[in-house]
């Protein structure tokens with residue numbers, strides 16, 4: 001066992017509205033979770049969620065961050081602004097941003113640096129597409145995303161998460177099996193050890209994302225190198241998401257017990 005606290009992150013993407021915000025708040029308020037629970041709503045709802053959830057244990061994250069600090073960059077939101085708004089986490093390099101908004105490893109590297117400089121915890125998303133998987137180059141793709149996305153960054157004593165999201169599993173209903181997810185997470189941990197040494201690598205939480213639901217969450221969370229889940233579709237139903245959070249809480253309690 002290890003000391004990495006399980007973490008569940010909801011990524012609402014471009015979904016939800018006031019109704020989802022209200023029902024989520026009602027579902028979260030006055031609940032205690034052993035696991036860390038994070039919600040990443042669209043930017044416009046970040047402040048509202050923070051206000052409603054200020055006395056709860058729920059953390060708020062953003063779905064993206066600008067690579068720029070300030071200036072004439074219409075539509076952008078800086079790491080400093082997110083920090084000031086009350087965010088604790090920010091997703092970086094989600095595959096939808098990479099495929100639809102031309103983000104790449106180099107821009108992710110700048111964004112991770114911006115987040116770290118601002119004391120936001122970056123969640124760097126990596127993952128192979130179906131063609132890469134079929135061509136059996138998953139490991140090469142991940143190594144490149146990690147080495148280029150983290151190039152030159154000093155992670156000692158910094159908080160960062162890596163989310164492994166196989167693109168073929170996102171929104172398809174076909175999650176990676178717990179065994180395959182574990183194998184890939186173990187490989188990612190191994191790569192992080194090579195880049196940063198055991199001490200730092202063993203503190204980094206690795207999340208799995210891609211068609212996570214209340215049925216498969218427990219089997220994924222029990223894997224030794226899977227420290228959390230990044231949940232898309234299933235996070236839009238507060239009851240469903242709550243069930244996933246409860247699975248993580250059970251896993252956190254088991255972990256705590258075995259660490260005694």
Ligand SMILES: O=C[C@H](O)COP(=O)(O)O
Pocket residue numbers: 011094165169170171172173209210211212230231232233234
């Ligand atoms: O950020 C979340 C992922 O893209 C997973 O989405 P999904 O749970 O709908 O497959």
